[in-house]
Amino acid sequence: MKRIKLTLAYDGTNFCGWQLQPRLRTVQGVLEKAIIRVTGTPVRVHGSGRTDSGVHALGQVAHFDVDESFAAVNWQRALNSLLPDDVTVLNVELVSSEFHSRYSAIRKTYTYTLWLENSFFLPWRRHYVWKCGPLDFSALDQGMQLFLGEHDFSSFQNTGTVIKSTIRTIHDFKRYPGQTEQEMILEVCGSGFLKQMVRNMVGCLVRIGRGKAEPETVRSLLQIKDRTMAPATAPAQGLCMAGVYYGETGCGGTDTGRNQAQNSGIDG
Template sequence: MQRIKLTLAYDGTNFCGWQLQPRLRTVQGVLEKAIARVTKTPVRVHGSGRTDSGVHALGQVAHFDVDESFVAVKWQRALNSLLPDDVTVLEAISVSPDFHCRYSAIRKTYTYTLWLENSFFLPWRRHYVWKCGPLDLVALDQGMEYFLGEHDFSSFQNTGTLIKTTVRTIHEFKRYPGQTEQEMVLEVCGSGFLKQMVRNMVGCLVRIGRGKAQPETVRSLLQMKDRTLAPATAPAQGLCMAGVYYGETGCGGTDTGRKQAQDSGINTEV
């Protein structure tokens, strides 16, 4: 069997998340359907992470196994000719059978885009940003610093997934300008993320930026390990899986998927 690694970008607006679900449109579902049209047989696709309904991706990684008779297939071209307009293959390469898109990953990067203006809103950005209004960026920066390092993130995990440990390491947490003057992007890179952990961290930071909590609240919540005490989860549409790393140095945006997306003119700040 031949293992194929895919790097994917998709607009999550009209998907019910990544994971296959009966009678619902999912990224895994449309991808498996496209592959089956090439192989003429069902093929199971594995993803590096399960993005929720409405969440986007610029560097989602997946893999699947096919018979060696398909080794000559140009998978990127073949799948992009069959996939719907809201998902595309940025890269398709053959990898070792030992590679696993989820278990071989050592770091992941997510971005979250905020709309900071109250007086108006660009309608075509509604699926890609959280209209949260003006924020105290000094306080927000201070709050981000408390997330750095290794912590138990129980307070920032929503229920629904069985895991061995809630300890994760955040390597980088930064912000930079978005597509428009009214937008700001938060980018976080870590060893891994719990269910809706990034959205919960952003929800907490926005509350701090609005002056409804102090930056030190992050430290307190990490110590208390109680999700019920933390602020509400940020909306899905501002979140984007930006990259998955399998040994590359650094965190922020150096992976092949992001580079190819930038070279192709794909927006890297959704």
């Protein structure tokens, strides 16, 4: 058997998330159906993470195993000819059987796009941004910095997934301009993320940016370790899995993700 690594981009608007679910349209589901049309036999695809319904990707990584006879297939061309137009294969690699898209990952980067204008809204951006209105950038920056480092993120984890530890490390958290003048992108790189952790961090930061909480709220919530005390979860459509990194010491690749985000229709 040979292991194939895929790098994917998708518009999550019309998907019920990544994970295979009976009778529901998912990214994993349509991808497996496309692969079966090539191999003629069922193939299980493993993703680096489970994006929720409405969440997008510019750098989702997945892998699957096929018989050696299919190793020479031009998988990018084959799959892109079979997949729907809201998901595409960006890159294909033949990798070692020891590689695992999820367990081999060292760091991940997500972006979240905010719409900062109250007086108008561009309708075609509605599936890719959170219309949150003007924010205090200074307060926002202070709050972002308090997330850096290793912490117990219990206050920023939604229920639904059994895990061994809620401790994660945030390596970088920054903001930069979005696709339009009215948008701003938050980019966070970490060792890994809990269920809806990025959306919960963004929800907290927006509350701070609106002046409804102090930046020190971040420190307090990290210490309290109680999700019920934290602000509401940010909407799904603003979130995008920007990149997954393997065997790297830094958050390398985020510049590429940033350029893609600023020039893509699915930057949120």
